[in-house]
Amino acid sequence: MDTLWRKQNIVTRSLSAENPTGDSGMGGRATEGSGSWASRELGVGWKVSPFADIPAMTEKVIADIKGPGMIKHMWIVPLDVRDVRFFILRIYYDGCDKPAVECPVGDFFASPNEEYWQISSLLVCRNPNNALNCYFEMPFRKSCKITMENLNDKNKGLAYQIDYEEREIPDDALYFHAQFRRENPLPYKQDYTILDTVKGKGCYVGAFMLWTVPVNGWWGEGEIKFFMDGDGEFPTICGTGTEDYFCGSYNFDVGGKYTDFSTPYTGYYHWKTDGVYKAANRHSMYRWHVKDPVYFNKDLRVTIQALGWRRGDRYLPLQADISSVAYFYLDSPCADSKPLPDADGLELC
Numbered sequence: 108m109d110t111l112w113r114k115q116n117i118v119t120r121s122l123s124a125e126n127p128t129g130d131s132g133m134g135g136r137a138t139e140g141s142g143s144w145a146s147r148e149l150g151v152g153w154k155v156s157p158f159a160d161i162p163a164m165t166e167k168v169i170a171d172i173k174g175p176g177m178i179k180h181m182w183i184v185p186l187d188v189r190d191v192r193f194f195i196l197r198i199y200y201d202g203c204d205k206p207a208v209e210c211p212v213g214d215f216f217a218s219p220n221e222e223y224w225q226i227s228s229l230l231v232c233r234n235p236n237n238a239l240n241c242y243f244e245m246p247f248r249k250s251c252k253i254t255m256e257n258l259n260d261k262n263k264g265l266a267y268q269i270d271y272e273e274r275e276i277p278d279d280a281l282y283f284h285a286q287f288r289r290e291n292p293l294p295y296k297q298d299y300t301i302l303d304t305v306k307g308k309g310c311y312v313g314a315f316m317l318w319t320v321p322v323n324g325w326w327g328e329g330e331i332k333f334f335m336d337g338d339g340e341f342p343t344i345c346g347t348g349t350e351d352y353f354c355g356s357y358n359f360d361v362g363g364k365y366t367d368f369s370t371p372y373t374g375y376y377h378w379k380t381d382g383v384y385k386a387a388n389r390h391s392m393y394r395w396h397v398k399d400p401v402y403f404n405k406d407l408r409v410t411i412q413a414l415g416w417r418r419g420d421r422y423l424p425l426q427a428d429i430s431s432v433a434y435f436y437l438d439s440p441c442a443d444s445k446p447l448p449d450a451d452g453l454e455l456c
Contacts, residue, residue, distance in 0.1 A: 118273040122170050124159045129172065141264065158186060158266040159323035161257040166197075170253035170269050174201070175276040178245035178269065178283075183212060186264035188221050188237045192323035192453045193266065195256040197221040200282050200440035202251040207440060211453055212255070214432050216241060217315040217374070217393045219455065224376045227369045230313070230395050245283040246276045258450040270344070281309050281436035289430035289452070292321070293413055296424045298332070302409040303445060309437035311401040311409065316353075319389045319455075322415050325358050325424060326390075329412030335403040344401065349411065350362075350375075353392040365390075372397055383404065389455075390398045395434075409433060 124141070126134035137143075145241040161167045163241050177196075185194055191213025195214025198208035199377040213219040216239035226233040245251070251271075257263050286302060293299055301314055311333070320326040327349030332342035346352045350359050359365050365377035378389035401407070417423040447453070 120172075120271055120273060122172075122269040122271070124156045125154075126161075127169070129170075129271070138148075158184075158264045160262055161194075161255060161265055162262050163257060163260050166195075166254050166256035168252060168254050169265075169267055170251065170271075172251045173243040174247045174249045174251065175176075176247060176251065176273045176440060177276065178247075178251060178271045179242070180268075180270040181239075181241045182266075182268045183216070183239045183241075184237055185212065186266065190259065190263055191216075191221070191239075191456065192219055193258040193450055194263070195258065195447065197254045197256070198245065198283075199250075199252040199254075200247045204443040205441040205443070206443065207282055207437075208285040209444060209447060210272075210285050211447075212239065214287055214315060214317070214430065215285060217391065217432075219317055219430070220378060220389070220391065222378060224367070224391065225369060226374060226393070228372075228374060228395060229371045229397060231393065236349040242453050243283055246270050246280040247440070248280075249274055258453070281438055282440045284435050284437055286433050286440055286442075287430070287447060288433075288445060289428075289448055290421065291319075291430075291452075292426040293429055295426055298410040298412050299329075299429050299431070300351065300408070300410050301331075302407065302435065303443075303444050304334075304406050304408040305435070305437060306406045307438045307442075308404050309407070309435055310403070311396060311407060311433070311435045313393065313395040313397075313434040314392045314409075315391070315393045315432045315434075316411075316415075317430045318349075318392075318445075320390065320425070321422075321427060322386045322423070322425065324416050326413070326415045326427065327358065328414035328416070328422060331409070331411040333401055334408040334410070335401070336405045336407075338408075351391075352411070353394050371395075396415070407435070 120129040122129045135152045139154035146153040192211045194212040196212045218233045331346040332353045333344035334342045366383040376391040413425040415423040
């Protein structure tokens with residue numbers, strides 16, 4: 108807010124199905140589109156193209172921006188809430204052929220579930236009914252391309268608005284990245300990798316995690332570990348427990364029940380079971396390092412343990428179904444990442 112009153116050499120632009128190029132004076136000119144039947148008596152300018160149709164098994168470009176500039180906000184709404192794991196969001200910077208962001212759209216917005224959970228954080232919001240919002244700033248120097256891939260075998264609708272600025276980018280600006288991973292199940296006695304080793308200079312700014320727990324009892328004794336700048340077997344930063352890393356304590360337990368919360372920097376949601384068909388215990392958690400980013404100068408790897416309890420007051424290494432998104436800034440527009448699972452490998456059963 109301390110810059111809103113200042114005169115700036117910035118041009119504001121916005122992309123949507125109504126103005127897919129973002130060009131000046133080109134909004135609301137559609138003559139065909141998803142709303143053309145409803146607007147048939149009113150004509151051009153009357154909500155002719157409120158959302159895009161993405162063909163089955165197709166990757167569609169929804170933004171192709173020339174730089175320099177910066178993405179400021181994204182609003183994305185899969186018209187069918189069941190598709191949040193079957194739309195893949197990718198963001199490419201400066202002509203790189205590898206995406207800096209590659210995630211199922213629901214996980215990127217900390218919302219991989221059909222069940223509604225209000226998220227009221229500074230960087231990601233989920234608002235009624237399925238409005239997914241992102242406020243991570245994403246600078247680029249030459250270009251930014253954003254695509255959405257539909258993994259379904261049917262055409263699907265997507266409403267979106269991408270707000271960006273045409274502006275100069277300082278030399279020390281880093282590129283925003285987000286990487287998705289899933290282990291189902293996690294091998295016995297193996298740590299879960301949130302972020303595999305990335306090389307370069309940057310900062311880690313947060314994580315979203317989804318755990319499906321296969322046992323009774325508390326499941327979150329595992330420590331998070333940050334291996335940075337040449338660390339070997341042991342990390343520089345080591346946490347004390349899963350709920351502790353997500354800024355909770357004592358199992359998120361208030362009065363013998365998991366307690367949901369959503370705050371500017373952290374949040375937790377327990378997917379409720381019905382005892383029959385919704386039998387899996389799942390736990391969603393986000394943590395944004397806004398005030399406490401983790402800076403690295405050469406490389407970074409982030410892991411977390413999956414630990415429960417067994418008889419005799421002993422830890423039990425868990426073989427849970429875990430997925431995650433790591434959010435970080437890096438001095439390179441590209442970074443190597445593990446290939447995404449296919450649609451069956453993404454599905455939450």
